[in-house]
Amino acid sequence: MPTKKQVVDSLEKILVPDVGRSLVSMNLARKVNVTDGKVEVALGSTALAPAVQELLKARVEEAVGKISGVKAVNVSFADGKPKDLNQIGHIIAVMSGKGGVGKSLVAGLAAIALQRQGYEVGIMDADITGASIPKMFGIEARPAGSETGILPVLSRSGIEVMSINLLLPSEDDAVIWRGPLIARAITQFWEEVLWGRLDYLIIDLPPGTADAPLTVMQTLPVSGVIIVFTPQDLTAMIVRKAVNMAQKMDKRVLGVVENMSYLYVPEIDKKIEVFGRSRGEEMATTVGAPLLGQIPIDPALAQLCDEGNIERYDADVVGSLGEALARLVPVEKKKKAG
Numbered sequence: 640m641p642t643k644k645q646v647v648d649s650l651e652k653i654l655v656p657d658v659g660r661s662l663v664s665m666n667l668a669r670k671v672n673v674t675d676g677k678v679e680v681a682l683g684s685t686a687l688a689p690a691v692q693e694l695l696k697a698r699v700e701e702a703v704g705k706i707s708g709v710k711a712v713n714v715s716f717a718d719g720k721p722k723d724l725n726q727i728g729h730i731i732a733v734m735s736g737k738g739g740v741g742k743s744l745v746a747g748l749a750a751i752a753l754q755r756q757g758y759e760v761g762i763m764d765a766d767i768t769g770a771s772i773p774k775m776f777g778i779e780a781r782p783a784g785s786e787t788g789i790l791p792v793l794s795r796s797g798i799e800v801m802s803i804n805l806l807l808p809s810e811d812d813a814v815i816w817r818g819p820l821i822a823r824a825i826t827q828f829w830e831e832v833l834w835g836r837l838d839y840l841i842i843d844l845p846p847g848t849a850d851a852p853l854t855v856m857q858t859l860p861v862s863g864v865i866i867v868f869t870p871q872d873l874t875a876m877i878v879r880k881a882v883n884m885a886q887k888m889d890k891r892v893l894g895v896v897e898n899m900s901y902l903y904v905p906e907i908d909k910k911i912e913v914f915g916r917s918r919g920e921e922m923a924t925t926v927g928a929p930l931l932g933q934i935p936i937d938p939a940l941a942q943l944c945d946e947g948n949i950e951r952y953d954a955d956v957v958g959s960l961g962e963a964l965a966r967l968v969p970v971e972k973k974k975k976a977g
Contacts (some may be wrong), residue, residue, distance in 0.1 A: 657783035665835035675709035692880030728970035736877030741898035746843035752961025764802030777947020863893035
């Protein structure tokens with residue numbers, strides 16, 4: 640006789656169109672019953688257009704019908720809100736006290752690092768007026784969905800991404816919104832996007848300590864914050880502002896990342912501190928949290944970001960960042976679905 644596990648295993652192989660993850664990974668396989676060879680599968684209809692629902696129904700009937708001993712397959716759909724279906728292990732916010740320090744770069748590398756560790760990862764680009772994540776990842780596809788929710792877009796390596804730039808007619812369009820509208824957009828990215836099951840959701844916050852970071856800290860169950868800075872004279876004061884905000888919002892500071900830490904010149908085998916001496920250890924002491932990484936000024940990395948190929952970047956700092964985050968906010972590593 641067929642078992643529930645066999646049915647669930649077959650659902651693991653059925654990908655949701657437009658997002659490219661399985662029904663189980665997107666947490667759309669809501670209920671499975673097996674009685675005397677008759678199988679009942681209840682799927683969530685959240686963010687699925689009617690045509691997609693019909694397609695998935697046919698694929699489920701075909702896949703489950705091939706299991707030995709199955710006599711009949713009944714597939715039904717149930718409504719549900721994305722925020723009720725999302726199961727996310729940890730939310731990590733990446734913030735900075737000022738702009739131009741490479742916060743989005745660190746957010747992207749953190750997601751890539753964790754994904755390479757074998758985790759299911761997503762990125763919410765909460766920098767509404769300065770969104771850059773899609774550009775770095777080379778994502779141009781528009782999110783699919785329905786009136787019940789939005790599906791994120793999958794990157795080449797399998798990272799879920801949602802950004803305002805993916806919803807605009809052109810990525811060059813300016814988002815000229817006041818604070819309340821920006822806050823509402825961030826809330827929608829949390830409540831109306833079907834993220835499914837993720838181990839980690841990385842949030843790229845806008846710089847500073849104003850409305851948008853405040854919305855994220857108050858609305859989302861943030862597990863920890865990464866502070867990004869560069870080695871310059873005003874660093875200590877700016878970092879303390881970001882740290883103070885995180886502490887006042889009762890959010891744990893996981894660590895600090897120093898970007899543009901140095902320029903390595905291979906011809907002379909020397910590191911040149913272009914923006915002054917490294918402040919990494921000093922800032923870690925100031926914050927009372929570990930130094931998670933020091934990212935160099937790397938022309939190769941800059942070129943990959945410009946080309947939309949950041950996922951091809953391979954450096955020791957990426958591996959060490961992923962290991963550090965997985966250790967600081969651990970989740971049980973599961974085999975990837977799909």
